[in-house]
Amino acid sequence: MKHYKLPQGFLAAGVSCGIKKNDYDLGLILFKQPYRVIGFFTTNCNVSYSVSLSKKNIKNPVSAILVNSGNANCFSHKEGYRDTEEITKKLAEQLEVGEETVLFASTGIIGKKLMKKNIIKNIPKLIKNLEDNSDKFSKSILTTDTHPKVISKTINFSKKKVTITGVAKGSGMIKPNLATMLAFVLTDADINLGILKKQAKDSVEKSFNAINIDAAESTNDSLFVASSKKVSLSKQEQKKFFIEFQKIMVDLARLIVKDAEGATKFVQLDIRGAKSKKEAKMIAEKISGYILFKCALYGNNPNVGRIVAVLGQAQIKLNEKDLKIKFGSLTKKDVNIIVDLNRGKCNWRIYTCDLSPEYVKINAKYN
């Protein structure tokens, strides 16, 4: 297994606390001192207790992010939010940080009570296991993912270097806004918070907001971007930094789609010639989320009718003589599809996959 070192200023850990059977299910990212974190959350209005708590605490400088997998910590019982606070309070005590500086992210089944006691009991072990790489942490956040997803890049400048490490999990319930996943992008580059926020937002648009597995948006999506500000960069260096930063976001998002539940194909769908960016994005989302289009992809079936039908359903009137659809070879694992409306100058790219019988089987037994 490849070893991914974290940027300066961060430690991480992953342990097994019993939510999942014999598997890592509890993770921690520790900030050596409190840093400001940029957060992106699901637009689903029924959110997990973890998201509610993180939305509150992210206003403060952050000391740690606790993560559990195997349970969404959502809609499970009346005391759900209080339990969540209790867990983060216990962690804060043992880390000797303010409880208002701890974030929490959960992923897994909705509606089941989180094993609070197991988590609290394992906090000391979690802290003891902190290390300067993301290896166990990246395992502790997975649900139906078949492998950990980490991308790390060290950029060498003349007299200094900065590292960006991104860790993510997928792999079903994925649609734009912001995709259904957890992701953590850490760096030691010292970037002005406002600039980082703007760049992160732009990168999210082209990465986690540009993937669609099943048009399903979870209650738990969270993306955190944090910098320990150890290495200062010139404007020129920042430019290079952000190119790599965006590349890591896009590559992480692509990794999620490549490991989508049951998927046999990774599809890059380009919408071209739309009247507006909004139209291009909407069309990309509708096509990539359409069950009959995805079934056709699985069957290596370049079914243009499915595209016509779903766009009409979404009240996007097509002009028959302008529409040009180009399917790449559907027998390959990586497929490019171009839908050109020929009525404007706006383009949009989205990453998606097919729908297989295996997806149905995985989600039939998911409980």
Next chain:
Amino acid sequence: MKHYKLPQGFLAAGVSCGIKKNDYDLGLILFKQPYRVIGFFTTNCNVSYSVSLSKKNIKNPVSAILVNSGNANCFSHKEGYRDTEEITKKLAEQLEVGEETVLFASTGIIGKKLMKKNIIKNIPKLIKNLEDNSDKFSKSILTTDTHPKVISKTINFSKKKVTITGVAKGSGMIKPNLATMLAFVLTDADINLGILKKQAKDSVEKSFNAINIDAAESTNDSLFVASSKKVSLSKQEQKKFFIEFQKIMVDLARLIVKDAEGATKFVQLDIRGAKSKKEAKMIAEKISGYILFKCALYGNNPNVGRIVAVLGQAQIKLNEKDLKIKFGSLTKKDVNIIVDLNRGKCNWRIYTCDLSPEYVKINAKYN
């Protein structure tokens, strides 16, 4: 096979013209004299040439409805609409009726050119085969349906009787608005057109607009209601007539869901305690169209979390302590599910089904 006699004033036929391999694929309903027809069409904005033509001609009294299966006659080539006109013109000539009095309905694959010549060549045979029952016609309109769908009822009054015969096809691409299907409901009862229209609209709401197989709406949905006005009814008799009329519509709609592609379960989903009828309907549609809910049903898995997630995605904020969800036994073929929001007095019922690996396989190879 059961034999379904048509109401007075109608004849029907079904033949094989070569669109499908060795199967009935061309149907005709002949009106012994022109009658007014009430039509309901898909709200998809990219419609078939057949729908476009029918929408125009339905303003006139109608002499015949031509139907083909195996091809949607939609988005296939520039001359598509002209070909459609040519076909109906040839039929009109041979029936000795005005071409503006012919309706056309098509169902099948989108984007492939309709075999105009085969259809025209088979018109004489079609006319020769006209009979006073719907048996062959009901076969000629099927696509992936596993059996014909006909419901017929003769109501006996003291000195007269009226017949209502409904013929429909499903079986994928089904969502409310108006569901994706073709249906023909014929009667000999003499009902005022305005009253029949109002009652038909109300019945569509509770039948074809209250079914959801895969949240996919086709380019070809059409429902035609026609009366030959042979038997006049008193107000009291009309009341009884409309009870049966609505029952036939609902039963036809249920038949479509029961024969849904790959479905292993028929689900009656009741939304209760919503704030408004609109909210209840929206919730019913969202849940019944949600891929992860349908996968869970297939797995006999009463996954409440899927309901919470999809409603949140649709920005329907739930109150955790009020929500009550009751799953009937999921191991049965007929399942009742009740979702009670406990926040209002409005209810809505929808008919739906599970999503199976078989659905994916059927649609993977559909071309």
